Amino acid sequence: MDKILVSLDSVNKVYGDEVKTQVLFDVSLEIPQGQFLALIGPSGSGKSTLLNILGALDRPSSGTILINQQNLGQLSENQLADFRNKFLGFVFQFHYLLPEFTTIENVLLPYWIGKGKPNRQMFNEAQRLIERVGLANQINKRINLLSGGQQQRVAIARALLNRPQLILADEPTGALDTKAGDQVLDLMQEINGENNTTFIVVTHDRNVALRAERIIELIDGRICKDFFPQEVGKEKSIEILESHACVWDEPS
Numbered sequence: 264m265d266k267i268l269v270s271l272d273s274v275n276k277v278y279g280d281e282v283k284t285q286v287l288f289d290v291s292l293e294i295p296q297g298q299f300l301a302l303i304g305p306s307g308s309g310k311s312t313l314l315n316i317l318g319a320l321d322r323p324s325s326g327t328i329l330i331n332q333q334n335l336g337q338l339s340e341n342q343l344a345d346f347r348n349k350f351l352g353f354v355f356q357f358h359y360l361l362p363e364f365t366t367i368e369n370v371l372l373p374y375w376i377g378k379g380k381p382n383r384q385m386f387n388e389a390q391r392l393i394e395r396v397g398l399a400n401q402i403n404k405r406i407n408l409l410s411g412g413q414q415q416r417v418a419i420a421r422a423l424l425n426r427p428q429l430i431l432a433d434e435p436t437g438a439l440d441t442k443a444g445d446q447v448l449d450l451m452q453e454i455n456g457e458n459n460t461t462f463i464v465v466t467h468d469r470n471v472a473l474r475a476e477r478i479i480e481l482i483d484g485r486i487c488k489d490f491f492p493q494e495v496g497k498e499k500s501i502e503i504l505e506s507h508a509c510v511w512d513e514p515s
């Protein structure tokens with residue numbers, strides 16, 4: 264049994280001071296190291312909010328979150344930033360790449376910002392990762408000359424630079440056509456297998472979700488479904504995804 268990497272206990276999130284909107288309700292969840300998890304749910308169900316909390320970019324209003332046995336609630340803002348740098352990698356749909364910079368400059372950018380000029384070892388590591396994501400020929404090309412799929416692979420290489428234990432991806436295939444999306448997903452799954460890196464991937468795409476090891480569906484800020492698509496089989500998984508299993512009382 265793999266060790267538990269992420270553990271959420273009764274996480275609630277409320278936005279607003281005067282007018283309060285509760286977005287997450289008692290979310291409890293354990294994610295073992297090395298799991299490839301898809302987080303799905305309708306628009307507004309709280310996926311990004313949960314991902315931001317998992318990524319230590321936002322704090323829950325109540326409840327606890329442990330990553331690698333570290334209670335994030337006990338960390339200061341600076342410690343959280345440090346934690347993010349050391350343990351987490353982010354791949355977002357609008358990947359925050361700088362279009363005027365080259366592939367390798369973009370991969371090294373977070374290091375540059377955090378720690379200063381990269382040394383030869385870091386440079387070699389960036390080069391290795393760029394080769395790993397299949398972009399050896401594009402290493403010195405400006406980002407805005409790459410395709411959407413290639414740019415997403417640059418974002419993955421960048422997320423891997425610190426050898427994170429957990430990668431959080433928000434709609435990593437959302438802006439891509441099916442073929443490019445499949446390739447990006449293949450790459451993430453290969454990295455997951457090679458390094459035992461844990462992945463949490465937010466997606467609207469059922470086909471992406473079905474390739475994950477585990478699917479969690481949020482409905483109105485609560486976990487509605489939590490299952491293992493490969494174990495139950497594709498047909499049954501689609502049945503589960505299509506069933507309207509969760510009807511919650513209106514929040515008071």
Ligand SMILES: Nc1ncnc2c1ncn2[C@@H]1O[C@H](COP(=O)(O)OP(=O)(O)OP(=O)(O)O)[C@@H](O)[C@H]1O
Pocket residue numbers: 278279284286304305306307308309310311312313
């Ligand atoms: N900073 C905020 N202040 C107030 N409400 C917010 C804030 N951020 C998100 N919300 C609300 O929280 C709810 C959940 O939003 P969230 O972005 O987490 O959903 P989502 O499932 O990621 O949606 P989508 O798939 O459309 O990106 C929405 O009703 C949204 O309007």
